[in-house]
Amino acid sequence: MFGFGKPxxxxxxxxxxxxxxxxxxxxxxxxxxxxxxxxxEVNKLENEYHVMIPDGKxxxxxxxxxxxxxxxxxxxxxxxxxxxGRLYWRGEVYEGRFEDGEYIDEKS
Numbered sequence: 299m300f301g302f303g304k305p306x307x308x309x310x311x312x313x314x315x316x317x318x319x320x321x322x323x324x325x326x327x328x329x330x331x332x333x334x335x336x337x338x339e340v341n342k343l344e345n346e347y348h349v350m351i352p353d354g355k356x357x358x359x360x361x362x363x364x365x366x367x368x369x370x371x372x373x374x375x376x377x378x379x380x381x382x383g384r385l386y387w388r389g390e391v392y393e394g395r396f397e398d399g400e401y402i403d404e405k406s
Contacts, residue, residue: 316363323356323374351377372396 327350352358352374360368372383379385379396394404 313362317367318361319358320361321350321352321356321358323352323358324354325350325356326353326376327351353377 357371369386370379373381378399383396384393392401395402
């Protein structure tokens with residue numbers, strides 16, 4: 299969700315390759331799910347990396363040259379901020395309900 303779902307939120311000089319992300323929490327792993335289907339074509343893993351998607355409860359932090367630029371802790375659904383959570387983004391804190399990656403409202 300880096301950039302809180304908004305296009306071009308940083309200057310054109312922003313070095314996206316310098317962004318490091320850290321995630322801790324529940325996730326779904328697409329290639330392992332595909333393997334359980336027991337289909338030969340789907341089971342071919344042609345690269346050494348796994349597709350891991352935050353799903354359930356977790357915390358993701360984005361750092362730019364060691365400085366936190368975005369951090370979300372809460373519920374995820376298919377990689378999107380979804381459910382109750384707390385987001386730190388560009389100096390602001392949003393706490394409450396998120397739907398499909400968008401902040402909806404404060405805690406009820």
